[in-house]
Structure formats: C-alpha cells, structure tokens
Amino acid sequence: MNAIDGTDRQIKADDRPPPSLLAIVLDTNPHAWAHLSSVLPLSAAISNLLVFINAHLASGNANEIAVIASHTHKAEWLYPTPKDNLPRRRPNGAANGDIEINGLPKEPSVPENPNKYRQFAVLENAILSNFSKLLDSTTERDLASTPTTQVGGALSLALSYVAKSTLLHSPVDSLAGDNPLSALADSETVHTARVSLTSRILIVSVSGDLANQYIPVMNSIFAAQRKRIPIDILKLAGDTVLLQQASDATGGVYMKPERPEGLLQYLMMAFLPDSTARRSLIMPSTSGVDFRAACFCHRKVVDIGFVCSVCLSIFCTPDLPSNLCLTCGSYLSLRSAQIATPALIPRKKKKKKRAGGTDSATPGGNTPAGSGTPMHA
Amino acid sequence: MSASSSQALEYLELLPAQTHRKLYEQPSTALAVFRCMLPHLAKTIVMAMLYMPGPFSASDLDAWFRHDGKRDKDKAISVLEQLHVITARLEAPRHYSYKLTEGFGRSLRQALTGSGTHRSFGVPAQSTEERVSTDFLDDYAQKQWENMLFYMVGSTVGLAATNALGQDVGEGTKTLLRVGDFVKVTHGRVTITRTGFTFVLQEANAQVWSLLIVYLNYAPKLGMSETDVLSFLFMLGSLELGQEYSISTLSQTQVQMLEDLSAFGIVYRSSKTSSTFYPTRLATTLTSDSGALSFSTSNAKSDSEDLTSSGTGATRGSASKGYIIIETNYRLYAYTSSLLQIAVLSLFTNLTTRFPNLVSGKLTKQSITRAVKLGISSSQILSYLTSNAHPQMQKNTPVLPPTVMDQIRLWEYEGERVEPTNGYLMKEFSNDHEYKDLVAYAESLGVLIWKNDGKRMLFVDRLEQISLYMSKKKSRSE
Known part of the structure; x- marks a missing residue:
C-alpha cells in the first residue's frame, strides 16, 4: 500500500534540467584588447566564444543566450538584436511589446549553409554583424575619452534581460500574457516558487581598473545575489577587486587563466556547466577575495574610509564640501579630535574585548563603561 | 532528458558499435544525439572533453565531481560508453582514461563550428513555386496525425462512424500500427491494445518517437538500411520549419522514407514526384523537447505561428494549452x-x-x-x-x-496485487564485499529491483552494464 501513499503525488517525475539562460557580457574595450592582441586577438576570442555559445545552446533544447558588449562609452546588445527603438503601437493595445526582444531577428540575409545548423548560423550572423556595427560606430573621440569599459551598464542590461525572460518562462505567465504588469507586480510572491529558468551571467573581462563604476556594479551584484543569479568571471587580463567580489557574492566561478590562448577549453570546462550540473561538480572559485570597497567621491579602492551614518556611503576623506554627504545630503560633521584617528576607535575596542578578561589595566585610561558608545560630549 | 527521447535512447543503446560509428559520421546526427539523447551531466563531460588535446584520466574525472555527484557520474559515463561516444582505455594497471570516439568528436566539432562539406543539415531548395506557409504545414501535420490517432481510438470508443476523421489513413500507416502492436484487427474491426493506449496518452513528441522506433524496427524488412533511416530522422530534427529542402542529396532509402513520413504528417510534399520537401513541426521538434516549453518560449521559430496554429482543440496545441x-x-x-x-x-x-x-x-x-x-x-x-x-x-x-x-x-x-518485472537474479557471491559492491553499483545505475542482504541475492532488470562492470573489475583485479 505504500505505493499510493499521498506523499508521492508528483507523478510527473521531471528529471529534465530546467532551461538555462546564459547572458554573456563581453568586454570589448579596445585599449585592453590591443594590449592582449599578441596572445589572444579579439577575433580569435570571438570565434571561441561563438563555439562556446553553440555548445551552450546544444546542451539544452530550450537554452537561451544573450550577448552584450560592454564598450568604452556604452553597453550594446550583440544578441538578441534589439528592435528599433521607435515606440511602435500594436493595433491591439493589450499585446505587450516586451516579447519582441525575445524574438530572433528576422534577418533575410542569413546565408543558407547546408553544413551548419541553422540556429547556430542565425545567431553567429547576428552577433558578428552587430559587433562590426559597434566597432564601425566607435569614433576616436569615444576611445580617447576613457580607458575603461561600461561593465556596470552592461551588467544591468543583462540583469534586466534575465528578469524579463524569467517572467516569460514561468508557467503562470502564459495565462497572464495579456496583462504583463500584473505578473510583474506579484512576481516576488507568486513566481519564485515556479521559476523554471535558471540563469547565469558570464563576464569576459579584459579591462583592469573598474573602480570608477563601483556603485552601479555593486548594485548589480546585490540584485543578482537577491535573484540568485551567479555571475561568472573570466578574467583574461588585468585584475580588479570588483569582479572578484561579484563572483564571490553570487556564488559564481572566477577564473584568471594563465594562458588566455586556451580560452575555449577554459570556457568549455569551467563555464559551460549550468547550475544543474554544477550541483555535482567542483567548480573553480577565488581563494582570496579582496573585499575592499571603492570610495564614492574619487572611486579609489580604500583600506580605511569614512562611512556616512545615514546612507552608508563610503568616502576616502572627511573633507566633504560643506560637510554634506554626497549621496544623501545629510549633514555630517566630524570633530577635530575624532578626525585625527578615526579608524583607531574600532581597533581599540577589539583589543579591549580580547584583553578584557585577563588584563584590566588598559593603557589609555578609558573606562570600560565608555567603550561601547563614546560619549565625549 | 524527457520521456520522449528516453525511448529513442533505449533504442539507440541497443545498437551495435558499428552502427553507432556509421551514425556519428554525420555531424547532424552527432549533434542530435548530443542534444537530445544524453543525460545532462554526460553533456557536460562530453563538452569538457571535446577540445581536450589528450585523454581524460578517470582519476581526474573523479576529482572534478563532488562526492555526492558520483552516482550521476556513473550513470552518465555508462550511457556514454553504451552509445560508444567515449571509450575507456587502460593506460596503466588500475589507471583508466576516457577518450571521445574519434568520429563523434570530429562530427560534433564540425557541427559546432559549421565547418566541413558534409551537407548534413539539409540542402535548402531554391524555391521556384510559391512557398507553403507554416500555418498550412501545421494544419497538415495536425490533420494527418490526428487522423491516425483517431483511427486507433475511434473504433474502440464507438465514435468511428460519426465523422470522416480517421477514415483516410494510408495502408502503410495501418500496417505499421499493426506491426507496432498498437492496434489489433479482428474481423475487420480495429481494437486498440495496451501499448496503443500508452501511445495515445503520450505527448505528441513522444508519440512521434514511438512510431518512428516501430518504423525503424520495421525498416530492414522493407529493404532499408537502419543507419540511413536514423540519420535522416536526426537530420529532419535539425531543419527549419517553413523552409523548402531539396531531395538531391538524399539516398535512395531516404527518398523512399519521405513517402511514409508524409503519410504520418512529419514532412510535406506537394506531390509524390516533387524534388523538394517541407519538414513540419512534428519533424522539427523531433530532437527537441516538446510540450509547453518549446512551444511558448525560446526562439522565434515558434513565436507568432504558435498562437494561430493551436486552434480550438488539437493534440499539438493541447501541449501548451x-x-x-x-x-x-x-x-x-x-x-x-x-x-x-x-x-x-x-x-x-x-x-x-x-x-x-x-x-x-x-x-x-x-x-x-x-x-x-x-x-x-x-x-x-x-x-x-x-x-x-x-x-x-x-x-x-x-x-x-x-x-x-x-x-x-x-x-x-x-x-492488481502483483506486479511482474522481467530481469535477472544474481546470487552465490563469494564474499560480502563483492556483493555489497555490486549492490551499490546496481543501485547507482537504477537497475536494482530487489535485494536480500542475508541471502546475498539481488535482482536487476537490466544486465548489460552490470556484466560489463563485473568483467572490468575482474580484469582490474588480475
């Protein structure tokens, strides 16, 4: 009689892994690629990436892909090709234009090649043409203006795409099709239990210092963390604290290959397994993560800084213009006595705690009562 | 892996190594086998090995897996070995390494990069006449397929005479349904069998595969080569809906097949002598998961047409609605x-x-x-x-x-109080260790049905992997 036990009601033993969406953020910073060109030219990297994308699509029938270029001055979609931004009203107002971005571009120019799986051909065509369009539109002035890359923007594009696809995938959504806003509204409560799409973001990064984008990137990281989207980092060149933190906080893979020319094997082995496969694999991750933050005023990575007591913004210097927080505008004032050794207060506390049990004669003469909250006034 | 492809997988597993090798020569077949036949972890393993210059040693593979993933790993490896996708080699005593079968690796690489001149993904025809719309193709496929199903179900329920539906089923299809033991014909009256029921209640994609497997088994009797038939089916799965394809590169067998397949509604030909054919949705979803998922989501292929095709109530539409x-x-x-x-x-x-x-x-x-x-x-x-x-x-x-x-x-x-299972009883183990080891292996493969620790006996429903494992273990201990 055990066979009809009510606990076993899920007859549809669906052992098939859920479809997985891979959003790739490709850092196309020309400065960095030029630096890397002797080892791994951009063209080779892209062709390797295309094979990897094909492999990802082949790994699951419903797998999806999104590719975003984070260029020097803007973040640009490589795939799917965005529909032209003109606000086009559909005849029936109910249909949501959101679905459109999900569609393949109906490009008539895809060459018919009997040696190639059509889905792959369409994708490759779209990525390459979008990419060359991006490169053609880049002017020297754009390049000269900044040496880094818009990874923050690209990351938020990826996140928004992931969020949208997740909504489109959840079973409930198919019936709420004509009212997408209601689906959005209760997404937190209803959809989380039924999410059938696993997503991850892969950042192929070559640029070094990204501290100037600390705030947008950090916000994206927190969003990804909340949505349980792992951010994988493939760091081909340079090194940045920020991306290490991204992969660490979201449980993604972090890899800095010693030999970038073997890009494809790294991709295939470390970055292809989706979250279903990762459950049974040992994935590479960073051992020592640098958790230092960048200050909000000069975008410098700081060891010791000042924190706004209202909004928790970090500053490297206490000399704020007219003593107002740059982020929230609260009035912050530090007395000169405290400015001298601001970081020593927490350190002293720690020492005291440790020493407190054994040694009561603390140098400095502070009374134990005063250690909790300094009450100098 | 869905239920539909698992049937096909079972069939594929039983094929001999030569057939596999011949199959894998076509990149489209290699890709299709990879896409829809392999368990998820097996795909991961294959992809990791695809561009690896040397063999992948078994100890490295073990190190890659978490401890609790070992069971899934064993399963994946055993499927891969059965399909002859990877081969194990004894490098040194007690030291195994795995290697992708050369043909499979080459074909899969070609499929991913789109290189070579194999022309296995279908040669699109330069259409001269008017193109057939996808709506038409969907209607056609749906009509043909429903006709066939209704032929099976209708008479049992007693609705047969009420509608013209189910009348124009071809002789070939009828024969096939009989051969596949889906229906029984007694005194000119068609009755559905147990397997037939299983068939009807499946989702559309699984139905197509079950029918095609019957077809495959039946093919040698029609003088068709199994390999040809299979690789053609896999090719069909990788074609584009609404695109016209030329039959110029097809073999004799495959042209012969087209006729049967168009009777099922899997492909459409404007006439029997036409030099081109259209795959229908039944064909293009062969190597992908059917059901709501592939219909309502993912790629634009099934984006807009889908809404129009599902109509009032139909087998294909019902998968999503x-x-x-x-x-x-x-x-x-x-x-x-x-x-x-x-x-x-x-x-x-x-x-x-x-x-x-x-x-x-x-x-x-x-x-x-x-x-x-x-x-x-x-x-x-x-x-x-x-x-x-x-x-x-x-x-x-x-x-x-x-x-x-x-x-x-x-x-x-x-x-029902008793449930029979066909299988094999294994007993008379020489020591407890050997018994326990085999039980653990059988359990991890999922073939263990019953065991009795006291009597050291176990019952499994499939033996191939177990015997392979035992002989391997024997050779290792020697």
Whole structure:
C-alpha cells in the first residue's frame, strides 16, 4: 500500500534540467584588447566564444543566450538584436511589446549553409554583424575619452534581460500574457516558487581598473545575489577587486587563466556547466577575495574610509564640501579630535574585548563603561 | 532528458558499435544525439572533453565531481560508453582514461563550428513555386496525425462512424500500427491494445518517437538500411520549419522514407514526384523537447505561428494549452470540441454532457476500472490529466486534487496485487564485499529491483552494464 501513499503525488517525475539562460557580457574595450592582441586577438576570442555559445545552446533544447558588449562609452546588445527603438503601437493595445526582444531577428540575409545548423548560423550572423556595427560606430573621440569599459551598464542590461525572460518562462505567465504588469507586480510572491529558468551571467573581462563604476556594479551584484543569479568571471587580463567580489557574492566561478590562448577549453570546462550540473561538480572559485570597497567621491579602492551614518556611503576623506554627504545630503560633521584617528576607535575596542578578561589595566585610561558608545560630549 | 527521447535512447543503446560509428559520421546526427539523447551531466563531460588535446584520466574525472555527484557520474559515463561516444582505455594497471570516439568528436566539432562539406543539415531548395506557409504545414501535420490517432481510438470508443476523421489513413500507416502492436484487427474491426493506449496518452513528441522506433524496427524488412533511416530522422530534427529542402542529396532509402513520413504528417510534399520537401513541426521538434516549453518560449521559430496554429482543440496545441478541469468531487470539465480529445477522455471518464465547446462528466470507479481492464494504468491517466490540465488548474500544486489522484490509484490497485518485472537474479557471491559492491553499483545505475542482504541475492532488470562492470573489475583485479 505504500505505493499510493499521498506523499508521492508528483507523478510527473521531471528529471529534465530546467532551461538555462546564459547572458554573456563581453568586454570589448579596445585599449585592453590591443594590449592582449599578441596572445589572444579579439577575433580569435570571438570565434571561441561563438563555439562556446553553440555548445551552450546544444546542451539544452530550450537554452537561451544573450550577448552584450560592454564598450568604452556604452553597453550594446550583440544578441538578441534589439528592435528599433521607435515606440511602435500594436493595433491591439493589450499585446505587450516586451516579447519582441525575445524574438530572433528576422534577418533575410542569413546565408543558407547546408553544413551548419541553422540556429547556430542565425545567431553567429547576428552577433558578428552587430559587433562590426559597434566597432564601425566607435569614433576616436569615444576611445580617447576613457580607458575603461561600461561593465556596470552592461551588467544591468543583462540583469534586466534575465528578469524579463524569467517572467516569460514561468508557467503562470502564459495565462497572464495579456496583462504583463500584473505578473510583474506579484512576481516576488507568486513566481519564485515556479521559476523554471535558471540563469547565469558570464563576464569576459579584459579591462583592469573598474573602480570608477563601483556603485552601479555593486548594485548589480546585490540584485543578482537577491535573484540568485551567479555571475561568472573570466578574467583574461588585468585584475580588479570588483569582479572578484561579484563572483564571490553570487556564488559564481572566477577564473584568471594563465594562458588566455586556451580560452575555449577554459570556457568549455569551467563555464559551460549550468547550475544543474554544477550541483555535482567542483567548480573553480577565488581563494582570496579582496573585499575592499571603492570610495564614492574619487572611486579609489580604500583600506580605511569614512562611512556616512545615514546612507552608508563610503568616502576616502572627511573633507566633504560643506560637510554634506554626497549621496544623501545629510549633514555630517566630524570633530577635530575624532578626525585625527578615526579608524583607531574600532581597533581599540577589539583589543579591549580580547584583553578584557585577563588584563584590566588598559593603557589609555578609558573606562570600560565608555567603550561601547563614546560619549565625549 | 524527457520521456520522449528516453525511448529513442533505449533504442539507440541497443545498437551495435558499428552502427553507432556509421551514425556519428554525420555531424547532424552527432549533434542530435548530443542534444537530445544524453543525460545532462554526460553533456557536460562530453563538452569538457571535446577540445581536450589528450585523454581524460578517470582519476581526474573523479576529482572534478563532488562526492555526492558520483552516482550521476556513473550513470552518465555508462550511457556514454553504451552509445560508444567515449571509450575507456587502460593506460596503466588500475589507471583508466576516457577518450571521445574519434568520429563523434570530429562530427560534433564540425557541427559546432559549421565547418566541413558534409551537407548534413539539409540542402535548402531554391524555391521556384510559391512557398507553403507554416500555418498550412501545421494544419497538415495536425490533420494527418490526428487522423491516425483517431483511427486507433475511434473504433474502440464507438465514435468511428460519426465523422470522416480517421477514415483516410494510408495502408502503410495501418500496417505499421499493426506491426507496432498498437492496434489489433479482428474481423475487420480495429481494437486498440495496451501499448496503443500508452501511445495515445503520450505527448505528441513522444508519440512521434514511438512510431518512428516501430518504423525503424520495421525498416530492414522493407529493404532499408537502419543507419540511413536514423540519420535522416536526426537530420529532419535539425531543419527549419517553413523552409523548402531539396531531395538531391538524399539516398535512395531516404527518398523512399519521405513517402511514409508524409503519410504520418512529419514532412510535406506537394506531390509524390516533387524534388523538394517541407519538414513540419512534428519533424522539427523531433530532437527537441516538446510540450509547453518549446512551444511558448525560446526562439522565434515558434513565436507568432504558435498562437494561430493551436486552434480550438488539437493534440499539438493541447501541449501548451490545457483544457481539462477536475474538481475534488471527481467532476471533469473539458473545454474542447475535438473529437479525438473527447474520444481519449471517454476512455476513462463517464462523459455525460456535451456542449459546443465543452464536455463534462465524472470520473467514477466504473469508468476507471473499465479503463484499467483495457490496459490503461492509473499513472497514464494521471499524467494525461496533469499535462492537459487547464491553465487555471496548473496554478495549483499538485496540479490535480490529491483526493482524486489517490482515489484513481486506489481503484487501480484494487484489481492488481502483483506486479511482474522481467530481469535477472544474481546470487552465490563469494564474499560480502563483492556483493555489497555490486549492490551499490546496481543501485547507482537504477537497475536494482530487489535485494536480500542475508541471502546475498539481488535482482536487476537490466544486465548489460552490470556484466560489463563485473568483467572490468575482474580484469582490474588480475
């Protein structure tokens, strides 16, 4: 009689892994690629990436892909090709234009090649043409203006795409099709239990210092963390604290290959397994993560800084213009006595705690009562 | 891996190594096997090895897996070995390494990069005449397929004479259904069999595969080569819907096949002598998962056409649009006007009322036991109801009311107390260690049915992997 036990009601033993969406953020910073060109030219990297994308699509029938270029001055979609931004009203107002971005571009120019799986051909065509369009539109002035890359923007594009696809995938959504806003509204409560799409973001990064984008990137990281989207980092060149933190906080893979020319094997082995496969694999991750933050005023990575007591913004210097927080505008004032050794207060506390049990004669003469909250006034 | 492809996988596994090797020469086949036949972890392993310069040693592979993933790893490796995708080699005593079979690796690489001149992904025809629209193709496929299903179900239920549906089924199809033991013909009257029921209650994609597997088994009798047939099927799965393809590169066997396939509605040809063909949705979803997922989502292929194609009530549309509502009082409402769906429902439901767009009835003990007597199992009924549940029902977890699910099972169990399983009894182990080891392996493969530790006996339903494992172990210990 055990066979009809009510606990076993899920007859549809669906052992098939859920479809997985891979959003790739490709850092196309020309400065960095030029630096890397002797080892791994951009063209080779892209062709390797295309094979990897094909492999990802082949790994699951419903797998999806999104590719975003984070260029020097803007973040640009490589795939799917965005529909032209003109606000086009559909005849029936109910249909949501959101679905459109999900569609393949109906490009008539895809060459018919009997040696190639059509889905792959369409994708490759779209990525390459979008990419060359991006490169053609880049002017020297754009390049000269900044040496880094818009990874923050690209990351938020990826996140928004992931969020949208997740909504489109959840079973409930198919019936709420004509009212997408209601689906959005209760997404937190209803959809989380039924999410059938696993997503991850892969950042192929070559640029070094990204501290100037600390705030947008950090916000994206927190969003990804909340949505349980792992951010994988493939760091081909340079090194940045920020991306290490991204992969660490979201449980993604972090890899800095010693030999970038073997890009494809790294991709295939470390970055292809989706979250279903990762459950049974040992994935590479960073051992020592640098958790230092960048200050909000000069975008410098700081060891010791000042924190706004209202909004928790970090500053490297206490000399704020007219003593107002740059982020929230609260009035912050530090007395000169405290400015001298601001970081020593927490350190002293720690020492005291440790020493407190054994040694009561603390140098400095502070009374134990005063250690909790300094009450100098 | 879905239920549909697991049938095909079972069939593929039993093929000899030479057939596999020949199959893998076509990149489209290698890609299709990879995409829909392999378990998820096996794909991961294959992809990791694809561009690896040397062999992958077994100890490295072990190190890559977490401890609790070992069971899945064993399963994946055993499937890969059975399909001859990877081969194990003894490098040194007690040291194995795995290597991708050369042909498979090369073909898969070609498929991913799109290189070579194999022309295995179909040669698009430069269409001269007017192109056929995808709507037309969907209608065509749906009509042909429903006809066939109705041919099977209709007469059993007694609806056969009411409609022209199910009349124009080709002789070849009828023969095939008989050979596949889906129907029995006694005195000119068609009765559906147990396997037939299983077939009808499956989702469309699984149905296509079951039929094609029967076809494959039957092919040698028609003088067709199995390899040719298989690789053509895999190629069909990688074609584009709505695109016209030329038959110029097809072999004799494959041209012959086209005729049969168009009778099933898997491909469409404007005439029997036409030099081109169109794959229908039945074909293009061969190597992908069917069901709601591939229909309503992912790529644009099935974006806009889908809404128009599903129509009122059809087998294909029903995969994405459920129509059945069941209440806790066993009442059933089905929003459909399709005769086929009504016929299927009436196999296990006591239908009472029919409206233009709705039939209603009740699941009763009688109706369920009648169905069980006909050879339908409760799990088949439940899975049919679940997969066709109305969107409003699908919001619930579990989808069906638990009381109804339990009661349907109980009704079935009233009649059945014993369940036979074919398999092999293994006994007389020389020591406890050997016994325990084998039990653990059998368990990890999922073939262990029963064991008795005291008597050191175990019962498995499949032996191939076990015997391979034992001989390997023997050679290792020597």
